[in-house]
Amino acid sequence: MRKREVSALLIGRFQPFHNGHLEVVKSIAKECDRLIVGIGSAQLSHTFENPFTAGERHLMISRAFHDEGLDNFFLVPIMDINRYSIWVAHVASLVPPFDSVYTNNPLTRRLFLEAGYDVRSAPVFNREVYSGTEVRRRIVQGEPWEELVPRGVAETIHEVKGDERLQDIMRDHSPEATI
Numbered sequence: 001m002r003k004r005e006v007s008a009l010l011i012g013r014f015q016p017f018h019n020g021h022l023e024v025v026k027s028i029a030k031e032c033d034r035l036i037v038g039i040g041s042a043q044l045s046h047t048f049e050n051p052f053t054a055g056e057r058h059l060m061i062s063r064a065f066h067d068e069g070l071d072n073f074f075l076v077p078i079m080d081i082n083r084y085s086i087w088v089a090h091v092a093s094l095v096p097p098f099d100s101v102y103t104n105n106p107l108t109r110r111l112f113l114e115a116g117y118d119v120r121s122a123p124v125f126n127r128e129v130y131s132g133t134e135v136r137r138r139i140v141q142g143e144p145w146e147e148l149v150p151r152g153v154a155e156t157i158h159e160v161k162g163d164e165r166l167q168d169i170m171r172d173h174s175p176e177a178t179i
């Protein structure tokens with residue numbers, strides 16, 4: 001019989017996946033056999049807060065994990081359903097079975113706790129700069145951002161011209177933009 005594996009779930013939007021996320025993943029990986037990453041708001045892309053598609057995020061994260069030698073993981077895109085009361089059941093229906101959930105997001109924490117799951121906090125790594133908001137801000141302002149993300153993430157963003165996309169989105173949404 002296959003040995004039972006201890007599984008942990010980490011959920012985020014990963015817009016984009018950055019070094020803080022990778023540090024969280026490496027610390028969780030020490031405590032479990034199998035890591036499940038839920039790619040949240042999977043239906044969103046091409047906005048300032050959510051510039052990358054679920055597929056692009058999938059590629060970024062798999063490359064970052066591959067470069068770290070992490071191999072026992074599942075990446076599962078999760079679309080929003082806009083009904084928090086049944087969101088946990090929605091997530092559980094999409095991902096492989098898991099023993100605990102790691103999150104620093106207060107709402108995610110509350111919803112999983114209310115549903116009776118073992119919820120754990122992830123250690124926080126240099127949050128001032130390791131945040132999706134800061135990576136997107138730097139991309140838009142033309143400041144160096146590559147140092148905030150794993151190499152495979154930067155490669156993916158360059159490949160899909162994600163930096164140009166974000167700068168375009170900001171231009172198109174600026175008050176001076178015309179239709």
Ligand code: ATP
Pocket residue numbers: 011012013014015019020021024049102103104105122123124125126127130131132133134
């Ligand atoms: P955004 O600024 O776009 O919200 P984010 O950096 O918060 O991006 P998310 O995808 O929203 O990234 O977060 C996924 C999970 O990772 C959340 O639980 C979040 O609190 C956690 N997280 C994000 N950055 C760090 C960090 N530097 N250290 C530890 N946990 C982090």
Ligand code: MG
Pocket residue numbers: none
């Ligand atoms: Mg966040």
